[in-house]
Amino acid sequence: MTNMPNANCFIDSEHDGLLEMCRDLGDYVSMGEVVARVHDVTQSGVAPAEYRTARSGRLAARHVPGLVQCGDIIAVIADVLP
Numbered sequence: 001m002t003n004m005p006n007a008n009c010f011i012d013s014e015h016d017g018l019l020e021m022c023r024d025l026g027d028y029v030s031m032g033e034v035v036a037r038v039h040d041v042t043q044s045g046v047a048p049a050e051y052r053t054a055r056s057g058r059l060a061a062r063h064v065p066g067l068v069q070c071g072d073i074i075a076v077i078a079d080v081l082p
Helices: none
Strands: 010-012 017-021 034-039 049-052 057-062 073-080
Touching: 034 057, 034 073
Parallel strands: none
Antiparallel strands: 010 073, 017 034, 034 049, 057 073
């Protein structure tokens, strides 16, 4: 069973582009860890935007890799309940 206690469980995109997930579903992630990158598809040579966790927990949900738009939920970090 998982729990999402507050809004910092959700990581939403601030960019349009190609999503690269860096962690798999069920992985434990630490606060500040990079879980995804969004690559700009309109310009080459631009560094991707990195998305880091605001909390530690399990990667409970993620966007399917592919194109994302600003406002899409990229990942959900949840607590695991006993």
